[in-house]
Amino acid sequence: MAKQISELKLGILGGGQLGRMLIQEAINYNLTTLVLDPDPDAPCKSIANKFECGSITDFDTVYNFGKKADIITIEIEKVNIEALEQLEKEGKVVFPQSRVIRLIQDKGVQKQFFKENDIPTAPFQLVNSKEDLLSTNFTYPYILKQRRDGYDGKGVMKINSIAEIENAFDAPSLIEELIDFDKEIAVIVARNANGDMKTFPMVEMEFNAEANLVEFLISPSTYPEDIQQRAEKIAINIASALNITGILAVEMFVTKDGNILVNELAPRPHNSGHQTIEGNYVSQFEQHLRSIFNLPLGDTRSINNAVMINLLGEKGHDGLAKYNGLEKIMAIDGVYVHLYGKKYTKPFRKMGHVTVVDQNRDHAIEKARYVQQTLKVIS
Amino acid sequence: MAKQISELKLGILGGGQLGRMLIQEAINYNLTTLVLDPDPDAPCKSIANKFECGSITDFDTVYNFGKKADIITIEIEKVNIEALEQLEKEGKVVFPQSRVIRLIQDKGVQKQFFKENDIPTAPFQLVNSKEDLLSTNFTYPYILKQRRDGYDGKGVMKINSIAEIENAFDAPSLIEELIDFDKEIAVIVARNANGDMKTFPMVEMEFNAEANLVEFLISPSTYPEDIQQRAEKIAINIASALNITGILAVEMFVTKDGNILVNELAPRPHNSGHQTIEGNYVSQFEQHLRSIFNLPLGDTRSINNAVMINLLGEKGHDGLAKYNGLEKIMAIDGVYVHLYGKKYTKPFRKMGHVTVVDQNRDHAIEKARYVQQTLKVIS
The missing domain is CATH 3.40.50.20 (Rossmann fold)
Structure with missing residues (x-):
């Protein structure tokens, strides 16, 4: 250039x-x-x-x-x-190239790509409409995903029995075996036009069983080195097979028996990389710029333990956004606030995120819990 | 609020x-x-x-x-x-209050403030015009500083002998004893409206004797703890005496016999704090915001050794700015580029800065030397 x-x-x-x-x-x-x-x-x-x-x-x-x-x-x-x-x-x-975006836009094509390239993923079947669900031999419960336009949990549902098919999506979808996973993990990989590649350290999502949702993201992971290396190798293999220029977020599951299965891809900066802004030497955003401008890729190593919490609009609040508890959480060392400049809040809208950085992992998690309990987006 | x-x-x-x-x-x-x-x-x-x-x-x-x-x-x-x-x-x-800006705008009033508040500073005398220089009993060489509008070395000159008085500034100025200093240092202190105060760790300027200029800034300093604490205490004393809200950069000299003398103040983010963006848990810019909005002050500790290099327009280049060597320096880990968005370069114009971060201080300095030799702003 x-x-x-x-x-x-x-x-x-x-x-x-x-x-x-x-x-x-x-x-x-x-x-x-x-x-x-x-x-x-x-x-x-x-x-x-x-x-x-x-x-x-x-x-x-x-x-x-x-x-x-x-x-x-x-x-x-x-x-x-x-x-x-x-x-x-x-x-x-x-960048990413249109053919990569086209492939990833369609979760069915994504799954076929995994299959063709020996990328481990949960068994699946493509369906055209809800009628097709009646003739599948997948055992209940299974996961049903719309092939297009799903995000943040939208376009995904669990089908527990034949009775629930009536309420299923009536659109081209895929059925996926329900994975008994230990944790959801993610690796972000960058590839520039020279073909240089670098992965960020694997991160893990902390699931709150009581609330039944991903509570926060922790970097780096404490899984054994072997699992981390396998996950990073999978991300590299996908970026190579796609020949992508830019960054690619690879969301995966670690199953209870230690296997890794790829869930889905995002060919762009991703929620699972927000903690890189303060937690790593280079951020996912700068790394994306370096990739697409064909510059040398930055140092992805972690500087510190980092825990990222999404800041979602509170239930029951719809209107001009206010941030309750901001001053309290700013009194804690290593707390970084990122508000997204959205004027209006509504329930579960992503209004910002907070990253907590600490040399001690347990302290970082403790502080993150406090942030989560304290900072509220209301109207 | x-x-x-x-x-x-x-x-x-x-x-x-x-x-x-x-x-x-x-x-x-x-x-x-x-x-x-x-x-x-x-x-x-x-x-x-x-x-x-x-x-x-x-x-x-x-x-x-x-x-x-x-x-x-x-x-x-x-x-x-x-x-x-x-x-x-x-x-x-x-914030900072108008009375603080007024005081600092005039280097003569600044010096009198130091004297009245027992802040150590070089002996000085106020003069109204260059004629006054003829009747001073300061020994040559001494420093002559215009009381107003000097910055980045402008408005400051060294008077070596009576013969040079002819070319001296003919404006209200101050004469200052020439300090035989070991190093120039700086401490940035923040004070919010509650009166909470925090200092950033003391930094030192690395002087290149051959080129006769400040080559770069290193954080944190390696002076003995005792000197660092004295410098930070001086900064706190000044911020208290000024009752400032906001951040205050205090530039000082460490003399060869271990004394600290205050050179001058800046009631705002300052060049001597740029390395805080990557080198410290909170940056001087965020700390200034926290101060003026009366929020809790952030954690000023260093994360890593950080060396900051100003990126000045090359001699002989005047016109649309180009950045030679950018790709080369981006290939080095821990190098952070900050271009200031100035369309045109001219000799010595501050066009940006680069901060090098490394866990090893000597490596950070080595990398900074390479950046300085490699990255050039030309037209």
């Missing part, structure tokens, strides 16, 4: 928190950022060099937006692929 | 790199930032919520700008004080 990073324009499809944190890193390189998002108050609005309000799924809007940039990237997969293909044909650089 | 930080508008006088790095931290708190700067291409331009191009020394411009903000701060001392006083009278919060 003859032009320098400080002379280039980066077009970002999507202007949410991932784009916002990407821009926060891009500022250090004088990178000019253009953002397209349908929400006129999107988190990127006031910090992008140029913010354009428009659809990221409409061909013309995406195509015309892309023409103004030198490199185009995404912060969400649900974008108009045909426009990206056309831009690539005309010589624009799109 | 009844309103939350995310609901408040911060007005920043000056839109240079200090304002830019302050805004980079402010983004994490959803803080709305308004910036006033006379340069239409100032570093803050594209990342402030609202950027206003105008004079920071004109009463009306500063006053009208300040009316739009909830809290007003500065990133440069040379601002219209009368406007800030008027805003304070009308109930606006100005």
